[in-house]
Amino acid sequence: MDVFDVPAVPEWLPQHLRDEGIESLYPPQGEAVEAGVTEGESLVASIPTASGKTLIAELAMFSAVARGGKALYIVPLRALASEKKAEFEAFEQYGLSVGVSTGNYDSDGEWLAQKDVIVATSEKVDSLVRNGAPWIDQLDCVVADEVHLVDDRNRGPTLEVTLAKLRGRNPNLQVVALSATIGNADELADWLDAALVDSAWRPIDLRKGVHYGQALHFDDGTQEELRVKSSEKPTAAIVRDTLTDDVDAEGNVVEAGGSTLVFVNSRRNAEAAAKRLANVTSPHLAGDELAALAEVAEEIRGVSDTETSDDLADAVEKGAAFHHAGLASQHRELVEEAFRDRLVKCVCATPTLAAGVNTPSRRVVVRDWRRYSGDAGGMQPLSVLEVHQMMGRAGRPGLDPYGEAVLLANSHDELDELFERYVWAEPEPVRSKLAAEPAMRTHLLATIASGFADSRETLVDFLEQTLYATQTNESGRLEQVMDDMLRYLEVNDFIEETESGRLKATGLGHTVSRLYLDPMSAATIIDGLQQAETPSALGLYHLVCRTPDMYQLYLRSGEREEFTMEAYEREGELLGDAPSEFEESRFDDWLSALKTAMLLEDWANETDEDRITERYGVGPGDIRGKVDTAEWLLGAAESLAGELGLGSAASVREAKKRVEYGVRDELIDLAGVRGVGRKRARRLFEAGIGTRSELRNADKSVVLAALRNRPKTAETVLANAGHQHPEMDDVTPDPDAAPDDVAEPRHDDSDDDQSSLGDF
Template sequence: MPGRTEYEPQVAVREVLPGYADAFPFDSFNRMQSEALPAIVEREENVVVSAPTASGKTALAEAAICRAIDDDGTALFLAPLRALTNEKESEWERFEELGYSVYVVTGERDLNPRRAERADILVMTPEKADSATRKHDSPRYGFITDVDTCIIDEVHLLDSDKRGSVLEVTISRLRRLCDPRVVALSATMPNIDDVADWLDATPDTTFAFGEDYRPVPLEAGVKTYTHGENAFADKYRRLYRAMDLVEPHLREEGQGLVFVSSRQDTVQAAKKARDEIAERDVPMGARGDYDFHQEAQEVNNETLRQSVLDGVGFHHAGLSKGDKELVEKWFREGTLGLLFSTSTLAWGVNLPARCVVIRDTKLHDPLEGEVDMSPLDVLQMLGRAGRPGYDDRGYAWVVCDRADADKYRQLLRDGKEIESRLAEDLDAHLNAEIVLGTVRDLDDVLDWIETTFYAVRARSAPDEYESEGQLRERVSDTLESLVDRGFVDMDDDLRLSPTRLGRLASKFYLRLDTAREFATLAERASDDDSATSLSSDDVLKAVATAGEFDSASARRDERDAVRAVLGQFGQDLDPGPRKVLAILQSSMNSTTPAELRSDAWVIRQNSLRLLAALRSFLDHLAGAPAANLASRVEARIEHGVSADAVELTALDGVGSGRASRLAKEGLSSVADVREAGVEGVVAAGLSDGVAKQVVGSARSLPDLEFDWGEFPERIARGANEMCEVTVTNVGDGARAGVRITVNDHEMTATDSYVGTATLPVGVFGGDAEELTYTAEVFFPELPLLPVSDSRTVRVE
């Protein structure tokens, strides 16, 4: 690139890593990489590197991986987003071709402990690593303590509102568990020394590469627009402003990358931009290019297929993998001149453009309503401006309302110091450490806090945080609160142990106020004698009012839809939780109103996690009947099926569509499917192969028989007789709660893994003229309807 000889390649890959030249997509490292490499490859200490976006930090991560493999170790790469873990799996096939194993551990697939244990390179999100370190002493997750090198990609994620504290405690915990070497990579940040202090990186292994190391010089600024009363019209005002900024570069055959707030906005903005480009007569598009026209037919998304022919694309996480890869390829080649994207692209794919515009600085969060875009996201996006080797300069603009202009100008001028977010969830994280057993007494608590970035920032900026004494006082107060609220027990010697409540809260990553409310509901259910004391409405309300949803909001246009779903139910709730309640209620029958669908997926996914937690609370604290009710509610929300067909979702291969089809044909229970057999299920509309799978699954689920033995039909008043009932499962075993009631009052109960269970039954001739004895079986972990059998005894 003219005038930028200092950015030409510096050190050949074969010189530094002779055995791994084929693992890199280039022959030589650039100047930034060349200066940092000796610390990564030749030294043992932890390393922290801060460098401008797109300057080549990924190559440093790969060099650290090579060093770990050379030392016969395992490298863990922490990617900031789940979508990026799968990209790394594809990208690092280069290591697989050299004979090294790459394994991505995500929540989307079943963990294969053997593959994880044998992997040379593990790829995880901070959340998955948090889960693995919490379960490190289990056989499935024991591999996590074998990590020798941990590479943190985008360590400035520490400052993320929702995810920063997870990364912070996970790294602190991992270092206590197995003390791996840490290589932390970051975009430019003013307080890199704080991160280095936290990770014990030496001055010789801490690198702060400034803007002069940016491959292409950056011109960044803020442009304002006139804010109107209509939010929809404002989007177009900002779009026209963005087009004004991008247009000159498009005319010079440069490229524009415009970030918007949502997936749907990428599509709508691309459509409108195509019209604008035609109106402004900007020379773009490839409609006359026969080869590209043929290639574009490979695109699955019809709107995208038409758009790319005009030189305009869009990119978001909802597109198929193939469509995303084609868009990325065409943009890199220059076939697409203008691309609209969500922020995911800024954190992952290295896809720079001459001009980057952030059209939307605010976004709609389903759980919080309208929120400002994170300063980290803003800086990450702007850093994508300038294509190395093609552009002499990059241009980056923030489009915002005049009221916000000074805020963004200051951000561009001063950058963003990385702060700790641990204080916001200190009680939950401390509880987790006590559950893990890494914190056993008060001294351990104070030692633990010293391992966190929070403690480093408190020392570095005491005016903004706390003095050392205040920090210790805060931690002691937090511990006292955990004890007072029943999450932790502390004996006279100040030794700490988790309670059942504390264990459940940690297992399900709950806010502690939510855990306390779930426990209260479970305790109330356990105190009631009636099997129907807890209703599905109680379960739905407990989830909708959970602290995890306390920032949920309902727009005005959504409130009529909420009323239509709920009527008077939940009228005492605030609009946000009531909206959550409406989405849950309507999801049970797949009748979610159109006005609520944009937020429904996120709310459902969060709710399913909370329902699984509530089910476990009810199982441990109230018993199988309450847990089974929650299990059925959970299945209905997940699959959108009616109450009479919900147990069909326990069958392998049966989701909402097949459950509804079977129920419509009169097969609404597992017993119905067993009785119908393959022929009957085929007659109900399923293919022969699916029918065999479904019937096989039905035959493997519990199938109960009741034996009342010598049970009397009548008994004399004042007499008594001891009998027993035996419940036998002739299907596969499952954990169940079995109880005996007489005239709806519980006599005896047991929880067991049902193969065969025998319970005593006392028949007493009392005041009642008739006694109805019922044996009931509830499955706390399966959405099966309760199974019961009764006997009636006359009192004479």
């Protein structure tokens, strides 16, 4: 279908697409248009990665906007939200306005009302519904990207309930659900009352197969020699082969080498594999690539003072990298950009990279097809859906002539097994996880508090609109879980029954829903806050770390004894009664929460980042995640303390500020100045500047010296503090105010420290 033949789109869109080199639609895109996606019809598109899902979304959204409507694009990850926003902003030249919202769960996002296209995570959309964002009722089109994640036990129920609520609020809402891998796309289409485009078409070939022996065995029955040298591992041989140019008999390059994405099952394996494979990629780098990679590596080292940062930079200098959730977000962004630019030739990643972020490669190697499962107590095979998501990263139009995705076999029997288990297999059906108790108690309270339902009968009616209700064969299961959770909410004073028999949220219940808390987290926090008027920072950190909303650090081998001793030594600071050591599971959870709390305490005591990562066995991204979650939960605890009139609110507020800035209490005021943060605050404090007010009126020579003789930094900090004359022209640093960690004055404005956690 020619782009100028697409009906009901904005008049500027066809020419824009043609200017971008798109003259006709791919077959699945054409099917979507024929199904009415540009005319307001709902659609489920189950098509391979790189087959044009984003353009289907754009056709739907921009057509809705052209009709005077508003569109919402729901993504599973914050990183994907930023990526999509950047893509959609290319259309602002035509008067389209784009907004993105991913955090601050107690906001109604009023500013988004003026935007034509809004990009948000499913959690953020859920929170906007809870907080009564009025523009939610004005939505005409909602796109759900990676919709197969309704199968995820943690995030799936939120996406499922959010879509059900949006459809309930907007009966004529167009829903466009996108996924590369849905085993039961027809069920999702039935649930959403949508047309279905289910296609295996790709713009370039993707061959799937298995490497065994000295050859690649493909799903089309062909084999290609790919020899593994005596000193090599198969992954290294595949990366080497992918990088090698194909030449003809005259020595002319027929096909330039490409990049490789290697999926492994743990962070440690990702780091170790990248270190080894850097020796494979390094000889294939040209001089200009080496120079560019050196710059990227320097940026990576500047993100955090940790061994992880240094190890990543060392690998990147040689053209390889690792990618996992333990990295800081800036680390991941730098790696992804360098990989897309084909500077980094090989990335070793955990499966998180398969979740939608645009990282194309010539070849994908699924090195590890088993991973550890705590539930199973051992190694378990990955799902077909996960492996196909990884394989779908191979090959991108305009970048690769083809894509290849391979697993690795150690025996002929395993070769046959991998073909049967993954290469030839269809993805598993997507199944709702809504009936799990944590999801049910959370979403029941939100549904009652936001006025979607006010009785058991209307709750049942609402739940009948969910995917779970269309899939379950367990008669009464949903109502049984619902009734159990309603009792829990009532016992904890989050809901009550009126004289007329209606269900309504209490004032406390409204607060819990608005704060986006799991009701069990709220109950845990309230119980703890009622036990002490002036709890310690550690006590508060441990309290929020015991909630279901905090993902705790696990106890490594040998740590149970260490943290048991810590628990007894600091028992008086902890809020609540510790479980008995004989209740092994509960006691271990208590210790895991303590370990997580002590990480937060170390951060708030200004312990160096590298010491924290070493002591707790985490990466800089883990610190960021724990601090973000603790800041949110402590903010919620402060609101709950205020709601209940508890005297602990001031202690909670101070603990929140300390963990937010990563400082001791004497630096809270100073660290709150934008651009200062933990390390610069300490330097200024040691130079005799202890408050925002003192900084506002400080001697500029003292500030310049304390900030390591960096004029631009000093000017910015003084301006943010409200100094009347922040300019540093002709200012000489006061030698008596220079920090001890600087051997001699520096006159450039580069900075190797982190002014704040946000600069990781």
